[in-house]
Amino acid sequence: MRTAKIDASGQFFSTMQYRHSLVQWDRQQHKYPFASQLSQSSPTLVYHTRFPETPRSHNPQQHSRGPTSYQQHSQSRLPVGHSRNMLATKNYKGLFSTELISPTIAASLPESYTIRALEKDDFARGFLDCLRVLTTVGDITEEQWNERYDWMDTQGNGGYFLLVIEDQGKIVGTGALIVERKFIHNLGLVGHIEDIAVAKDQQGKKLGLKIIQALDFIAAKVGCYKSILDCSEANEGFYVKCGFKRAGLEMAHYYEDPKSKPQPSATHSKNHAGRQYEEGVIARDDTIPSAKNTPPVDSTDYDLNYAALLIAFPMIMQEHMKRPPTQDTVAENLLLERCPLTAAIVNAIIMFVTFLTTIPALLMPTSRMWLKLHGYLVFICAMVSMVIGLVLWFDTLKTRSNLSTVWAAQPQEVQSLLQQKLHCCGYLSSSSPPFFTDSVCTNPLVAAQLSGCVGPFSTLANNFLDLIFTAAFGVVGIDVALILCIAMLVKDRKEKARYRHIDEKSGTAGF
Incomplete structure (x- = not known):
């Protein structure tokens, strides 16, 4: 011993x-x-x-x-x-x-x-x-x-x-x-x-x-x-x-x-x-x-649906505007001409590319590069959507002055369709500028009894454009929420990569 x-x-x-x-x-x-x-x-x-x-x-x-x-x-x-x-x-x-x-x-x-x-x-x-x-x-x-x-x-x-x-x-x-x-x-x-x-x-x-x-x-x-x-x-x-x-x-x-x-x-x-x-x-x-483990943020469906919507809407509207105007579509077509449809198409293309980056980001759960790229692209889409919404919002602030120019630039057939749709005669009044005779404004006496089209046209324009820019700002809010989710997932993956060797000493996986 x-x-x-x-x-x-x-x-x-x-x-x-x-x-x-x-x-x-x-x-x-x-x-x-x-x-x-x-x-x-x-x-x-x-x-x-x-x-x-x-x-x-x-x-x-x-x-x-x-x-x-x-x-x-x-x-x-x-x-x-x-x-x-x-x-x-x-x-x-x-x-x-x-x-x-x-x-x-x-x-x-x-x-x-x-x-x-x-x-x-x-x-x-x-x-x-x-x-x-x-x-x-x-x-x-x-x-x-x-x-x-x-x-x-x-x-x-x-x-x-x-x-x-x-x-x-x-x-x-x-x-x-x-x-x-x-x-x-x-x-x-x-x-x-x-x-x-x-x-x-x-x-x-x-x-x-x-x-x-x-x-x-x-x-x-x-x-x-x-x-x-x-x-x-x-x-x-x-x-x-x-x-x-x-x-x-x-x-x-x-x-x-x-x-x-x-x-x-x-x-x-x-x-x-x-x-x-x-x-x-x-x-x-x-x-x-x-x-x-933090659950992965799957934004694939959102990206794809959003991209499809943004591409389909402006393309359908552009095709719709090429058709001969009717009483039901004439006012909307004139207002859509003032919307930045080309910017919306560009935004849709960026969103589609964003969707493509989602695939490798999900298939490689330990990689942060694709996830970061996906987040940057979502941020760009959010900025473009915000610019579109701001353009439409500022346009509604000066609707009356803008619509007078639009009205004056239209041919007689279009002005007549607007009078029939809005049930009015002339722009400011039946005599300024002069109205065009149609099924609503049949004669000067009837036209004098009806108001000008500036009021109904401005109301229609405000309601129509308000709906579009509100939707654009709503999309921006969704993009911001998605960016925050991506940031959380990037942080989670960063932490996991940072501590990849913890089990060698702590043994917590064995519990």
Whole structure:
């Protein structure tokens, strides 16, 4: 049985070397501030201690644990496993002592499920297969496995705490706590929760939650002043309830060949979360919510229908205007001549091109280029529609002056058709300009009794043009709503691309 001391730098000392170091420290420094307890009945050295440290100059409230100070908090942690500043006897089978396993978490597991430290024999129990649910693992031989395990066990300086959940001889869940040794916060420790994975046939049993809580318990026990993990934005609320808080954004720089980069099974956005420990880790019944993907915005039908409408309407109107005027169509034809039908056709062509860009935007759900192009084209269509609406709106503001010119330019047959449709004689009156005799204005006496056509014609023009420019402005409103939807989808795709590698560390897809 090996007895060893693991100091802050990760070095191992024998029992005699350690005792000698205590004597030397006390003799030369006269201020070794820790209490140790040496057992005389056993060759195993047991102690409860903390690091030699000078009085803290920083704010003690920064690491306060309720009524207990940081120093008291450090002394209250059990010096078991591969904790810092402790004597550790390798009298357990796995990577760390079973005393670091939370009894609450162990008792909350379903029957036949066991949570424990990683063991060397777990290679044959499917540990790597469980990790493959999370990300790419590679073809690791048993020899490579043994080499890595031995390094973690002997050379890892007590910084690796790998948990597994076993069911009937098979590993069904795993997670890791990596303890980082710092100079700041008086040689403080920080725990990094990584690689949470649950077998596919075991998901939905809250095993991922149990693993996180168990790792959180270990981090508190070994003296970490905080733990850090990465999570998706969809799960942020859950981790806030567990005591974590948003503490920044993690970025990654991958050095391997892009072809060999691990490809996660799902895309998640990533937050950096930190937790300042309380006195205990409380088990919760909350389930980890699944990530909700933003539904795609399908504007295909709208684009196509809108384009067809814009193309069909001006073309039909232009064809209609070429026909000989009748009493029913003469007024509308004159008003349509004042509408920018050519601009409407151009707008329809742009909208049809916009529809074509929708196809690759939907077929390539991870691409943002086509989606952005689609949004820009919709914006152009909205601007053209707005210009058309504004032109018609300004035209209605000077209807009377414009219609007098239109009336004067029409031949006798057209003026007569307008008189019959509007039931009036002349423009301003029957004599200014003179009316044309027809079925309505049969003689000067009848014409004198009827009003001029300026009033009815202006009313008809205003109502007709109001309907068109209102429809144009309504289309602009629809375009704006569509642009906002496209912007939301672009942002969603950008976030997914930005956090494409989140599952390699967070493991949220395995829950």
